[in-house]
Amino acid sequence: MAVVVAAPGMASAKDTAGAIPTRRLPKEELVNTHKTHLQKQDNSPNAPRPVKQPAMSGAYPASIKSIRDLEIIPLSELRAETHHRGKGIIVKAASPPFVGAGAVSIVEDEFGNADKLAIYNQADSSILSGVPEGCVVAVKEPYYKNNGAANDFMICVDHPSDVILLRFTDPIIPEPLRLGPLLKTADDWKNAADRAFIEKDFPTAVFCYTEALEASEDAAFKAPIHTKRAGVNLILGRYDSAKADAMASRSGGPQDWKAYYNAGRAAYGLCNYTESNTLLTTALDLNPTNTNIQKEHARCQARLREEETGDYDFPAMLASLSPHSVHLxxxxxxxxxxxxxxxxxxxxxxxxxxxxxxxxxxxxxxxxxxxxxxxxxxxxxxxxxxxxxxxxxxxxxxxxxxxxxxxxxxxxxxxxxxxxxxxxxxxxxxxxxxxxxxxxxxxxxxxxxxxxxxxxxxxxxxxxxxxxxxxxxxxxxxxxxxxxxxxxxxxxxxxxxxxxxxxxxxxxxxxxxxxxxxxxxxxxGFECGCALCVGEKRSPEAMLAKRKELLAAVEKLCNKKLPGRELIPDAKIRSVDRLAKQLEDAHEQDVYEGLPRLTLVYPCNWLVAAHRGRKNHGKVVKYCLKVLRNFGFKVPDETEVWDPREIYTNSGNATLMTVHVVAAIRTLAEAYEALGHKEMAERCIEAAEFGYTLVTGFKNDLATLDR
CATH class of the missing domain: 3.90.1410.10 (set domain protein methyltransferase, domain 1)
Known part of the structure; x- marks a missing residue:
């Protein structure tokens, strides 16, 4: 029997939980190891970025406290395998980030202590998806965990709101970490933001425009900055912020059309079409000849008509889909x-x-x-x-x-x-x-x-x-x-x-x-209370076991496959038919009256396909009707006159609709046609087309259905 042996000097995570590590890796070693990882980092813009999905067994709540209401502690007081409730840390990034499933940086506090910080689940639109070297961040109620090796720990931030990027002038930053503003004036920050925008570094552009706004008290200066930040936020899909910026850019003059236009586009991005329409209408009133406003306003009107009427051009929607375009x-x-x-x-x-x-x-x-x-x-x-x-x-x-x-x-x-x-x-x-x-x-x-x-x-x-x-x-x-x-x-x-x-x-x-x-x-976490499940629970365990046994026998005999166009030997058909009859008898009449009999669906479908291959159309009709009955639909014996078009409205409230129902009705039409019952065949086609509409969402050619 194999045993797991702890590395020398390394206690298990469970044994060290709650304790301050006796030894942490020094900053120099952390930085050198980090550099080797950075050299292997794939910086290709098209490289897929892995995602760290949380394991629910290790769930813990996000912090809902402000960093200013927490006790700020040094890195040296972090305890292993501990969520530090009521506490926070403020650290500066001492390295570029290694970006994988998260962004890992070496950080240091005001006392010169260093450690690893792993930030997960940040949007690409945020600077925190890869904290630049020199930036200062606050981590609220940090989780400190062993990283799998002796003396190797890291601060793990799973909840994106548990880490805050601090402005360089934030008074909460300790003096040893304080750099002061990197740029002196609001114009400097605006120019830096404009350069970042040209370079398509949109998160940095937002950050710099924010600093420009904070550095100025001039309303005339701020208005165009809000407009620019609104535009960048629209690109990033940050529609709430874009709308707020757009409305903040208003000056009370005729040029406010752009504010309402951008706010309307942001509301549209949030699918708030009523609000979008109001904003775009105002923009159009201010600038009636602007073709961009006209186009967006017309698009919004189309969405409002869909919300009101439910009228859609489904074939056109289907035609517009492609592997690279599925968002309609x-x-x-x-x-x-x-x-x-x-x-x-x-x-x-x-x-x-x-x-x-x-x-x-x-x-x-x-x-x-x-x-x-x-x-x-x-x-x-x-x-x-x-x-x-x-x-x-x-x-x-x-x-x-x-x-x-x-x-x-x-x-x-x-x-x-x-x-x-x-x-x-x-x-x-x-x-x-x-x-x-x-x-x-x-x-x-x-x-x-x-x-x-x-x-x-x-x-x-x-x-x-x-x-x-x-x-x-x-x-x-x-x-x-x-x-x-x-x-x-x-x-x-x-x-x-x-x-x-x-x-x-x-x-x-x-x-x-x-x-x-x-x-x-x-x-x-629930038990189904539908008519089928409630009804079937009335069936004794012995009958359930018998149905399982018979179904397993059919599936083994048929290899869980349906016949194609090949001829199936009579002996095999008779064997399946015999088992199907036994299975049918194993369904109690008082339990299954008006309910689906799902264990019979596969054997009856198999018999439909087998008799179809032999062109035994009378048998095809018989077993197609059984398939429909076994999905809970009310159908007659094969000799009775009936209207298949009424199957959806005259069958009660315990039917189970699937594409297999459509296939059975279509095959039934084929059999009726071969038997010379043209009117019945036409009615079946109408019923199948109706059912296919339910399956696919809109009217489609039955020929597309897999036979």
Missing amino acids: DRGSFLRNTRIAASAHHGRGLFATRDLRAGDVVFVEKATLMPNQYEPARASAALYALMVRQLCDNPSLAGAVLGLYGGAEYTERRSGGEGTTVDGVSVVDVFLVEGIRTKNCFSAPRSTLEDTRPSLPEGRLAKGLWVHASHMNHSCVANTMRSFLGDVLISRATRDIKEGEEIFQQYVPVQTLVDLRNKQFKDGW
């Missing part, structure tokens, strides 16, 4: 729904009017979604974007931080998340990660493309749609969602009454009730 310029249509307390779990979405099957329930542009369709990176990309946007645009905090973050973090909330302290918004990265895992959706570039066989597997992005996140789960949901880039489309799969709660499937529904409820319990 569209408004969100939410008028058919409202957020209210739910009898199921916390809050939910409710219909504000009667909706018919097929109606658009809502259309929502993602609050946050990176253009990252590699599953291994998508979660980290969304987490990083959430943190950045909450730092850059604090006005998002109310909507995003109000979402459920998981039971494990509910009690840890301080209540100060999203508030402004020391000029920055408090961002708790562990809360953000909890919200991401409980509320994000996996989204293909388009759901239409996702039904095609040529789409590469695993091409899913992760996004956050705040309005949709309020929907509760049901395995037999009354809506279905689809995606076009960063736009989510929700359609009613059956009639919904005004005031009725609207449900969605959080994830594709697993066949077996025990497995799917374990998934819900582990992932979201």
